[in-house]
Amino acid sequence: MESLLEETRKQYPPKLPKIIQNAVTFQLKDKIHISDPKIDAVFTHCKENRIAYCEPKQSENPVLQHIGVLFSGGQASGGHNVISGIFDTMRRNNPHAILYGFIGGPIGLIKNQHRILTEKDINAFRNTGGFDLIGSGRTKIETPAQFESACQTCQNLLLDALIIIGGDDSNTNAALLAEYFLSKDLSTSVLGIPKTIDGDLKNQWIEMSFGFDTATKTYSELIANIARDASSSRKYWHFIKVMGRSASHIALECALQTHPNVCLISEEIAEKKLSLQDIIQLIVDVIIRRKQDGNPFGIVLLPEGLIEFIPEMSNLIINLNSLLAEGRKPVQNYLPPPSKKLFSSLPHSIQEQLLIDRDSHGNVQVSRIETEKLLADMVKEELLKRKESITIMTHFFGYEGRSGYPTNFDADYCYTLGCTVTALAREKLTGYIAAVKHLSLPCEQWVPIGIPLRVMIHLEKRENRMKPVIKKSLVNLSINPFTTFAKQRKEWTRKTSYRYPGPIQFFGPEELTEKRSFTIKLQEKKK
């Protein structure tokens, strides 16, 4: 009863960079300077800070016996290919190698809940989306007891390496585990894989996290379908929110793919210190101008994380959180005047979301706030003041794009990451993350590397304590791809110049099946 596409995709042989198709070793060079001595104090055992470059080698030794792998955090397309890359590379010169999959994320490691992944298991999940082979979870390895349990599990299973497939926090965890294992004289390497559809685990060494390509192509298909619908019926505005908790990389890529009339970029709003009213005015002006031009329809794209980047909204939320913690009721009466004024200007449903939906720490759940509806309601209200009215449809695309069949790019990239991380394990490197350079080129020319995680870590205030973390990469407003977007967007507001990328294609002309995201292509270009 499996679908024909599933059957077909499972047969797809992921492409690999030439160099890693055969036995490789790694040369350590290009020492990365870390200026913060506090970071050195965190990593007293895990000291290596040179990049690992792939080189051909005659034979592969030593042989790997046992590896453990886990998914951490939200789904991203291609995860199963990381695992199949690890499996195939291990088995290539040791048919008895065992790959353990920890069930349900980090908790599986802590509790040593695992399954041994067989050839049959792997074959059933090649090139499929989701993380359902072993599941994922959001538990963080934080307490000393958790560190010790993780250590025990690796020791019991005689793991040569533990591979953590996750985002910024999970890779921070990988670095700290590597340090801990060394301090305990445990020989298990801890290695990371850059995963997140948000695209914010990115820096001078990591060009892109996996899953971003599939997610943005899926969202862009849908946004463009809606845009075509809007320009056919010519009577609706669609406000479309796309996932991306902090950074706006997803919204930016989707905008470059589809040319919406307005696309908000959180980082720009923060930099320009725009108020909620500023944003409403900006949208309303476009709506009225388009109406005057005879185009009473349009598309507004916005990133999930928007709210926290609007300075006054972020202040309001901070104020609400501390008042809620103090147990003040009714909380809105205790807000300082600017926050109070802003609060009372919000639609009733949003006020309720701010007051009622709280997480386990009693904080406002920003991700639950329906920003697309907030903007829609306020835009309609502002239009009424100007004696205008429109019909707005709201949409939120998130789960739709995290677990689809990986594009050829994500399938190849993830398989390459899996092969690379296994090769790093064979070299007994620890505290490294696998990465691939030159992703804009054809796969054959990609360059697999290993980066010491410690060089990406800095100290950041989290829950009132300084913690070592990998910095999230936000959209840089002074370079590409943002600058290309900024150059074109004015035209998009008035001209209806939607672009229709269509559904992801796995077959057909290579330019189509292998096409890179605008983000990958443009970030290679100079400013």
Place this chain on the structure above:
Amino acid sequence: MESLLEETRKQYPPKLPKIIQNAVTFQLKDKIHISDPKIDAVFTHCKENRIAYCEPKQSENPVLQHIGVLFSGGQASGGHNVISGIFDTMRRNNPHAILYGFIGGPIGLIKNQHRILTEKDINAFRNTGGFDLIGSGRTKIETPAQFESACQTCQNLLLDALIIIGGDDSNTNAALLAEYFLSKDLSTSVLGIPKTIDGDLKNQWIEMSFGFDTATKTYSELIANIARDASSSRKYWHFIKVMGRSASHIALECALQTHPNVCLISEEIAEKKLSLQDIIQLIVDVIIRRKQDGNPFGIVLLPEGLIEFIPEMSNLIINLNSLLAEGRKPVQNYLPPPSKKLFSSLPHSIQEQLLIDRDSHGNVQVSRIETEKLLADMVKEELLKRKESITIMTHFFGYEGRSGYPTNFDADYCYTLGCTVTALAREKLTGYIAAVKHLSLPCEQWVPIGIPLRVMIHLEKRENRMKPVIKKSLVNLSINPFTTFAKQRKEWTRKTSYRYPGPIQFFGPEELTEKRSFTIKLQEKKK
């Protein structure tokens, strides 16, 4: 700046049934018996009730000079291919033939707002989604003045034929226009094309309306992506509403494609006279059972039209509408006891939607009611009573699927319909709708036919008056595809057996690019 897929798709040559690749004529046979004399009274000029069967012919005469075409109602993928089929067929033996496109739907006909469609226009829209070449609209041609204006336009433009691409109501309009034109001795043929993603313009002659295939494949891609996400994170229930105002054909097809844990079929709920509480209990039982099995996640699929098929809800709405018309306030106090009880059991937000959102006639806007949230809220409440709780995400897929690139099936089908309707026009048939038989077979074996619209029309009470209309085709519970669904669904509730059809593919293995919907395949089979 056009996308590569758009460029590539425009080059796609739609496939055609063998018979219609060359000159054809039509044989009228198989007289259809109409038992209702009232229908005969409506159509005193348009009397033909034989089916038109395609036959090869040596040469095509007479030559067509002028055709007018319009879109009516909501978008459906493939509309542009109907127009390119008309254009290519007209031009084949008359390079000077003129195709007029009426702008913005029926209103363009009434006001004679048109554009002449050139080869360049047509080429820019081949195999694209949406109706943006000429736009669409929902104006109905109802008043004598509107009939007269339509007549005038056709006369002024010397139209050989007027082709209306629309759903059940629009094709009823086509039949009445044909009758009116004959009564006025106007020689313009009026012909229809069966369009609607809902799949409810279907009967013993019309196997499927166009757009259904693309819409259901798009929704199924998304539902399956979400299902994969749910079975990876194993902690969310997703309640997904799909378009389909009356019939549940879309939900049924998507269920067969993706195997959700629960799929509600409005027609079954009406037949079994289920209450809202019955439905909630049904869902809650599945949720609790799955949790006991260790599967605290799942997918519930529901059709947009659900509300009006729940007898008690439909009564409530009727009661609200008449009380609102009488101006009673607060209206809920005047409801008869069963409706009052039901109303007070509804979540606050839904009560508000029932009371506030009204259309121009003051009626409750059923399509605006967020049924997916209604069910989610009530399910959560019921679970609380049983000391259980879950996180539910809600989704609504509609606009995402109406204007995407047509599948090869819809592209071929629509082009064939365009060629067929032009051939019908050449034979001076009027009051006919173009159709294609044997859609489950490869395109080459399809059989283009023409059906007199009058044989599909019956009298129905609309706004308190008996009106001639084409009957909407609801899901038939005693035959396929429903019976196949009904056989499998029990297993889907407990076993996680999601099916992942993936995004629409335009290239690759033929079984993949040409695959038919389950609805098409199963409705051919016997019960």
